[in-house]
Amino acid sequence: MEVERVFLALLHWPVYDRKGNVIATALTTIDIHDLGRLCKTYGLGGVYIVTPLSSQIELGERMVKYWREGPGASFNPLRKLALENVKFSPTLEDVVSDLQAKFRQRPTMIATSAKRWPKVIGYKALKEEMKKGGLFLLIFGTGWGLTRELIMSCDMVLEPIEGKGYNHLSVRTAAAIIIDRLFGRC
Numbered sequence: 582m583e584v585e586r587v588f589l590a591l592l593h594w595p596v597y598d599r600k601g602n603v604i605a606t607a608l609t610t611i612d613i614h615d616l617g618r619l620c621k622t623y624g625l626g627g628v629y630i631v632t633p634l635s636s637q638i639e640l641g642e643r644m645v646k647y648w649r650e651g652p653g654a655s656f657n658p659l660r661k662l663a664l665e666n667v668k669f670s671p672t673l674e675d676v677v678s679d680l681q682a683k684f685r686q687r688p689t690m691i692a693t694s695a696k697r698w699p700k701v702i703g704y705k706a707l708k709e710e711m712k713k714g715g716l717f718l719l720i721f722g723t724g725w726g727l728t729r730e731l732i733m734s735c736d737m738v739l740e741p742i743e744g745k746g747y748n749h750l751s752v753r754t755a756a757a758i759i760i761d762r763l764f765g766r767c
Contacts, residue, residue: 596724627666
């Protein structure tokens with residue numbers, strides 16, 4: 582399995598707020614750091630942080646630049662490595678275009694959600710699909726999750742993480758569980 586052909590996208594739009602309105606959420610810098618670390622730890626291709634808000638892209642790029650090129654690079658070389666494959670994009674369509682240009686194929690788009698949806702695929706089946714090769718984009722949402730329209734436009738929806746009743750993990754925790762289920766040694 583070519584894990585370097587698996588990418589993550591963290592969407593800050595279009596996502597729901599707690600009332601079901603479609604919104605754009607603000608960046609959380611710890612998500613950027615932790616998803617970069619997750620990708621580096623498992624050898625994934627990288628993570629795209631997606632927001633239509635130019636002020637949020639500028640903030641994220643300034644933070645990442647500090648750790649990759651600025652004083653943070655020498656202060657914490659491990660963080661520099663973790664943030665090497667972090668990119669910012671205004672739309673999911675731009676992410677898909679970037680990956681198509683780089684790999685000359687459209688990625689298989691896999692939505693994640695805390696809810697059950699049609700087109701659901703389990704972890705074992707997704708691992709088998711990934712072993713066949715290809716390019717994959719795992720899509721995570723912020724706020725109260727990805728919009729229905731976006732989820733239904735994806736090729737697959739990964740089955741939700743189910744605990745013991747409580748079902749509201751942080752996105753970075755959910756991403757870590759999912760990536761370990763797909764690429765961990767157990």
